[in-house]
Amino acid sequence: MLIEYKNVNVYQEDVCVLSNVNFHVDDGEFIYIIGKVGSGKSSLLKTIYCELDIEEGEEAMALGRDLLKLRRREIPALRREMGIIFQDFQLLHDRTVWKNLQFVLKSTGWKDKTAREERIMEVLEAVGMADKRDKMPHELSGGEQQRIAIARAILNNPRIIIADEPTGNLDPETATNIVGLLKSISQRGAAVVMSTHNMPMLEEFPGIVYRCKDGHINDITKDFNHISLIDY
Numbered sequence: 360m361l362i363e364y365k366n367v368n369v370y371q372e373d374v375c376v377l378s379n380v381n382f383h384v385d386d387g388e389f390i391y392i393i394g395k396v397g398s399g400k401s402s403l404l405k406t407i408y409c410e411l412d413i414e415e416g417e418e419a420m421a422l423g424r425d426l427l428k429l430r431r432r433e434i435p436a437l438r439r440e441m442g443i444i445f446q447d448f449q450l451l452h453d454r455t456v457w458k459n460l461q462f463v464l465k466s467t468g469w470k471d472k473t474a475r476e477e478r479i480m481e482v483l484e485a486v487g488m489a490d491k492r493d494k495m496p497h498e499l500s501g502g503e504q505q506r507i508a509i510a511r512a513i514l515n516n517p518r519i520i521i522a523d524e525p526t527g528n529l530d531p532e533t534a535t536n537i538v539g540l541l542k543s544i545s546q547r548g549a550a551v552v553m554s555t556h557n558m559p560m561l562e563e564f565p566g567i568v569y570r571c572k573d574g575h576i577n578d579i580t581k582d583f584n585h586i587s588l589i590d591y
Contacts, residue, residue: 422440444521
């Protein structure tokens, strides 16, 4: 089990946005988290990589760590085993696409220059951005920056990818390609947990579906096809 939450409460600025969360992720699972704006989707994801602390819960485990007891100095090691795709990209704006990705590999222990270069080219080709390797982030569109953020997230072959609205800035064709890429990654063994408003993707690339609503999160996979998209 990669992630196991039992009766966890998720807070955002002292407000409980999700209560009694029971949520688990295993190897190779492809998980969607849906819900309206403000329903707690992003807050839940932030607890997994410790941007938000979990203060209340029976159990909160991620990649073998107890999040209820995790110390600040232990958080970087946890995050190195994850691929995180942020809504706001968080690219380094003072360096090129290539150097953004090179920075990640150097900081996570890739010492062999040839291996670094081969891996960077591999992920850039996977997201269709090999021709942008020498561009600065400000020279890219929002959709292009999102694709670089996804390339960065998969660089280290993480055990789990956490994606907060990864298709929010992409045109429909690119969005389909990106979700298809994430789906293929899950089929090779890594888990993918993705919040999204892109409901057609749930039908094109089926997975496990959790819904955040009225302060709770529930697995609605079996019932998904019978739920009105207006009411998601």
